Amino acid sequence: MARQTYDKSVQDSNEIRPFHRYEIVYKKIKHIFLGLFTIFTCTFLILMAISVFYFQHLTDTTIHLSDKDLRLNLLHIVGDEDIDNTKRNILEEYNHSTNTLIVGPNQVSPNVIKALTSSEDSLFFYHNGILPKAIVRAVGQDIFNTEAPTGGSTITQQLVKNQLLTNERTYDRKANELVLSMRAEHVLTKDEIIYTYLNIVPFGRDNHGSDITGIASASYSLFGKSATNLNIAESAYLIGLLQSPYYYTPYAEDGSLKPDQEIKISLNRQHYVLKRMLVEEKITPDDFKNAEKYNVQQHLIIR
Structure with missing residues (x-):
């Protein structure tokens, strides 16, 4: 046992x-x-x-910039002497400016806004000035030293960069751009941002070889018409120039038209903008087909 x-x-x-x-x-x-x-x-x-x-x-300096000063700096446009930037309704100031190269909602075709938001910033009316996804992508490109970084800056960021900062690819500039872009969304309305942007952004060269700034100047210089009368094809072409104005511009440094094969590069960019407008449902399939058939090159002003 x-x-x-x-x-x-x-x-x-x-x-x-x-x-x-x-x-x-x-x-x-x-x-x-x-x-x-x-x-x-x-x-x-x-x-x-x-x-x-x-x-x-x-961002220490940026943080201490007052909202009032930030707003005034963002709204400053060359030749805006007759505009009172302290007024709350700055769009009315743009609409009634005696400077014909400064325009507001009354002088810009809706086609321009559709083309811009479709191709440059499809979430413009929804974000708070920045897109986290784009920031993460940009950080990744910086870490891996990508030579040809993709876009990703919002229209608000582009306005801030053009008005307050430089094009330097530094952490200092990028950090301030992010902070200022988020603050810009609080001191300006979406419409104030987009129309101010259209008034100050470069569009390349005209038929005299001079630099073009602003949608009004671009419209007159390339098509001989006001921005109010721009059709879908023309709007897409002009907005297509924004990604790289002096690369896509149809004019050489002396103001002459570039060779057909070089102009085709900007026409390909126009096709991309039109495609984005279609995808974002800003235009109908018929609008897209008609815009594709429109011969932009024949309507460019030549000397």
Whole structure:
């Protein structure tokens, strides 16, 4: 009887021992993972704190810029002497400006706005000045030193960059651009942003080889008409120039038309803008087909 009890005890011990080993191994692994998780969490928090401190350091001057000064700086347009930028309804000031090259909603065809928001910033009326997805992509491009970075700046960011910053590819400039863009959405309405942008953005060269600034100047210089009368095809062509004005411009430095094969580059860009307008449902399939048939090149002003 004692022998049987002893054998049973040994058997039970032999069965328990492997589980005991497994428990020890499990605890060790758990402790290792907990340790790694703690180290990772602490490192992450430290890096986040450093990043926040560094970001605040980069944007220190920007943060202390008052809303009033920010608004005035964003709204400044060359030749706006007759415009009172302190007025709340700046769009009315644009509409009634004696400078014909400064235009408001009354002087710009809706086709221009449709082309701009479809191709340059399809979420313009929904975001708060920046697109996190685009920022992450830009960071990735910077880390991997991509030579030809894709676009991603919102119209608000482009306005801020043109009015307040430079084109330098530095962390300082980009950090300030992000902060100022989000603030711009609070001191300006969406319409104020988009029409101010259209008034100050470069469109390349005219038929005299001179630089063009603003949608009104671009419309007169390329098609000899006011921005109010731009059709879908012409609007798409002009907005297509914005991505790289002096690359897509149809005019050479002396004001002469570029060779057909070079003008075709800007026409391909126009096709992209029209395609985006169709995808975003800003135009109908029939509008798209008719715009594609319109011979923009024949309507360009030549000397």
